Amino acid sequence: MTLSRGARLALRAFTALGLAFVYVPLFLVVLNSFNADRSFGWPPSGLTTAWWAHALDNEGARQAVLTSLKAGAGATAVALVLGTMVAFAVQRFRFFGRDTVSLLVVLPIALPGIVTGIALGNAFQVVLKPLGIGLGLFTVIVGHATFCIVTIYNNVLARLRRMGTAVEEASADLGADPFQTFRYVTFPLLRPALLAGGLLAFALSFDEIIVTTFTAGPGVTTLPIWIFTNLFRPNQAPVVNVVAAVLIVLSVVPVWLAQRLSGEATAH
């Protein structure tokens, strides 16, 4: 198939437009965090850094970031363990119901968030309340981990498939027991996949709002919840803008990390 010059140019222009569509809103948010006008109309009447100074002392926003970091770390840790276990079971064994298991891992992310949210929220109320455990950070972590398992699972599964079993068999033949083989052979080979999957899981959790709404107790405010509750308050708009701008700028970090990781993975 040979594309005409016109078709190539048209495709290029289309892609450029598509990228503009993707980036213009993001740039606008960053620019607006310096907008002197409180109503953030366009074009800005002047530029100021006052909102940034203002946002840095905002106690609510700081607490929310901390809560989100805790929830993300907890959910990622749980998902790393569970996701790796399922990936091993599905990749290394043939058993009845194997397809169902892989479907089950995808289900929490394939079903709409609100379904997972109210189902888990309801179950926590019914099961945990009699045990004296109310909704809180713990229940948020459980909820997030449920839909984070799939990212680890996918990464580890792909890695295991490419790895084969030869090195592990060699390790066993040389006298290592299963624990030693895992620690000295399998785990180091899996590390890039675990890091990539963990990064994705953390990002998913950090960004999640729907499941969080139904599983967080009244005292637990993650960053997305904080943004959402302050979105409709005009006097908080400048601070929301700065927080949004920071999140956009920070989103480059995981991309950079992922890039380095994949470089490392191909170098091995």
Added chain:
Amino acid sequence: MSGLAPTTLPGRPASLRRRAAALLHRRPLVRLGLLLSAPMLWLVVAYLGALFAMLLTAFWSTDTFTGEVDRTFTWQNFQDLWTGEVYRTIALRSVAVAAGVTVLCLAIAFPMAFYMAKVARPRWRPYLLIAVLTPLWAAYLVKVYAWRVILADDGLLNWALGPLGARGPGYGLTATVLVLTYLWLPYMILPIYTGLERLPDSLLDASGDLGAGTLRTLRRVVAPMVFPSIAAGSLFTFSLSLGDYITVKIVGGRGQLIGNVVYDNIGAANDLPFAAAVATVPVVVMLVYIAAVRRTGALEEL
């Protein structure tokens, strides 16, 4: 590593550990059982259990006076759902929005992915991919918020369209579709790009050499081979749009989707059984969708 004698391994293995290791080595079934135990406890008992409990709740009712849940079996919620004109409209509207977003995403994603995977210089391809994927890491709420600012009365869109004598859609259903398309676009580009990248150029050349025009090659060679990737992408765009209620709240004006009905029934109305009944609608739609998509082999593309 030269001295791979057992002494280089830390400590002397405790006998319990050695017995456990021997058992694991000899019995693959024990290994499998242990590997599956915790994840299945979590996913089957906790998650499926919670879903099942929610389904059960849908057959209960709420006492309108006390607000307590009455645990006697009734079809009432589903009857209300089925006969209520409003709910049918909202359910159909939600499916239409999800389908519209999916079609729009596909229409934008396919040309972009095709350019990125087949037309752009190979040296540029990874950078284009990064450019498309970076916004995925930016927070969901931040992106919706950005559009709220753009679509506002004195926002960027009306400012840009003003000289042309046109106005933006304002907050409403159109804005919802637009913003959802914006949000989920990368989820469609990525699988299609991966699918196209795997498609050997030689197949396209062969098709051309055998006399097929560009459109025919696209239809007869490219489309069938990337179809699973498209289906995989659509699973994201469709599911994510179907359950969304936050975007609707921020840019949707007074419009409602099925997610809002569920949310309002839990929050304001405090009617969990009815909310659960409404929530079964997107679940059934998604299960049908997954079953259809599964036949294309799309689940392996996720």
